[in-house]
Amino acid sequence: MENQYDIIVIGSGPGGYTGAIRAAQLGYKVAIIEKYSTLGGTCTNVGCIPAKALLDSTEHFHKAKEEFGLHGIELDNGLRLNFGQFIARKDGVVKSNTSGLNYLMKKNKIDVHTGLGSFIDNTRLRVSNGGTEIILTGKYFMIATGSKPSSIPGVTIDKKRIISSTEALSLPGQPKSMVIIGGGVIGVEMASVFARIGTEVTIIEYTDTLIPTMDRELGKALFKTLGKLGIKTLLGSKVKSADNMGEQAVVKFDDHSGKEQEITADYCLVAVGRRAYTDGLNLKAVGVETEKNGKVKVDSQLRTNVDNIYAIGDVIAGPMLAHKAEDEAVFVAEVINGQKPHINYNLIPSVVYTWPEVASVGATEEELKASGVPYSSGSFPYSASGRARAANDTDGFVKVLVSPRYGEVLGVHIFGPRAADVIAQSVVGMEYEVTAEDMYRISYAHPTYSEALKDAYLIASGQGAINI
Template sequence: MSAQTFPKDVDTVVIGAGPGGYVAAIRAAQSGQEVALVERDAYGGTCLNVGCIPSKALIAATDVAYHANNAERMGIHGDVAVDFGGMIDWKDGVVKRLTGGIEKLCNANGVTLVDGVAEFASERAVRIRKDGRERGSIAFDSAVIATGSRPIRLPGVEFDGEHVLSSTDVLKLGERPGRLLVVGAGYIGMELSTVLAKAGVDVTVIEMLDRALPEYERDVARIVRRRAEEFGVEFRFGEGATDWTPIDGGTRLTTETEAGERSEYEADAVVVAVGREPVTDTIDPGNAGIDTDERGFIRTDERTRTSTDGIFAVGDVAGEPMLAHKASNEGEIAADVITGNGEPHTPAAIPAAVFTDPEICTIGMTQADAKAAEKDPAVGRMPMRASGRALTIGETEGFVRIVADGTTGTILGAQIVGPEASELGAEISVAIEMGATAADVARTVHTHPTLGEAVMEAAANARNEAIHTLNE
């Protein structure tokens, strides 16, 4: 439905059609509500258009090329050329198919799609703007804010789309650059650096802290950094980007250490990947009395309720962890609270994955977390080099580590770094959700040969019963 014909009064209005918003809209509509879903840009939000899906599509494509060109140990010799433009076109096709699917799902479930920007006029109405003009307003009983996040702008190194690029800009490059500087060695910076290096780009990562992936445990991050260096990625730690200047054919970036030492680097462009910030400036939350914290995130409770009765917030705009699957889960919670459709379920743990090479997946508690919670953790570990399946696919870097309660055996968390870690984490998520023990997982028969056997062996190792790795 166009912006000119949207309804003037609905049960629920959802602002933002990303993985939190469209899920909330569909779930509410399935419960019999009249729902309007307002989107200013593209259905699917950051995840489907300029985040999870396009980046993983490019990662998969570059993996194919890299492994084809580096399979001599398997007796395979060849020289595969990378058509960067063709790769981008393929990625765009994947995105188009998925975003089109969201529109069809919304229409099939009776959700009214509204093209425009929604901003609160009061606690029970939003104004709709399109191309700078007000198109009218929608009154509502309930509202769900799902406006997501955007790349943080770094003072002195602001995005211009040519010399200084955001993660969004990188995913839209029409041709392969020769050399790029990536500012930030968090999960976004490391994913981008990996895919770019595999595509043949000369990559240098600038990080103000002393290591890559500082939000992850050191032994996990160390494996990913070492692998990135094998792909040709160079690292400069302890340096913060301060400013840049255009040069003939590229960009010159200036960095500075805490001691005041300055360095200069030249490249085709600079990619700034230092995190994301919530998008709340477009909705005028003050008009609805909605509280935000010092970083701009909307304050919510465990049922996604904001400080204003009847208004909910889900996904990135509601704070960490900023993950698409967390947003979708919260979208369902919000819709269920609004419609009274049973008791909303809060997950016991939310997995997080990094699609580097090798991948990372973490769920629940680390050993340090368990000790801080005054538990006596029992830790089991299975190295991928001891996995028959990992050996047969030539991917033996990494491990599966399971953290269990030493008294009850209940699984508290896991850290996985290795091939298909994002997939392996699902079993641990189910185990934590069910309150399963290490014995439950260890005694479950797993298919052989599979990577999943490493999860079974790590669980057995936590009980000192592992067969295919040494018990410590």
């Protein structure tokens, strides 16, 4: 059986399904290949969406336990967590999203082929599913196969006691204790989920700060907030091994002073990053070149060295973010269509869904110092925000970095309530080169969390804050 298409997309995560839909909108005959039985990739099934579902659930639980009394809300019959329903709600959210993707594929007349895609040559792709096999022919291909959890020497993920974030999202019961290796985005989000429901959590991080790729002030603030949840964070520590002992896991590491230590917990969650996933694509057969780290080499048009094959998202260089993959997917579809789209990689925001949330766009203060770029900084605390006080969410701050010469906004860093949403305004401003003065002169609704931005811009411009 042979099927012919204009564009074949391999992988159905946020990048894959977005690229397929955009290509179909542009009039192309499109197929999408997915090795698993459901669409959506890591993000929809075992990443962004289920993680945020659990984060929201645990935040409700934590507020009920710690803050409802302050609001005059009394729980006369006590408070308990139904762990089964906790996980079931997450599963329902995932199912709703995957069902939505099935609808979108049908609506846009995109053919879905389930199985492992493997290149035969630069025009033919073999799709294998159990004992069945079909051959698809395409004019163009988009590789969007995403990434898988990675590990470190001495630590093997067995999916039983030594787990990745995938297994952590569907544990059979609430653990009493957990060790998390890695203090990046995944590590601190999973730490928040379990600490809020009473699990004793320890984070072991190799560097001297949490979320090390972001502005250091954000990491320092997050360290303090996670401490309030009872999370123990060990910075500057190197994990040497993790072993499954049957009912528990044992993690051995050297602490910041070089002394060997040992921790025993119900689970060891490995959150040290992800690796590009191209297994089974048979890239050598078609001649697609890869980097030493396994990522696919692409040019400025996201084209591989094979003219009609493109790659996007986690399989190429850059941050592993779902919205980056989506932007790249649309970019590729429009490039194939002869358009001239653009992506400003400096203005792709990063978000951490702890509470308070962390959000960042543009340059960090450390990057500006290292490159010798002059800047002025303006920081405004949420403790001075009327909206934050009303919600009892006063932890955090907004920091903006501004060029003193022209008022260009160089970076915005937020640690505070609804930071993931508030950052969008700064992305728009920076994309269209709006100055700091422009940003503080526009009208901000009162009272809102976004007013903190206005005051930060005022302070960075040499003026005082004017809002509460």
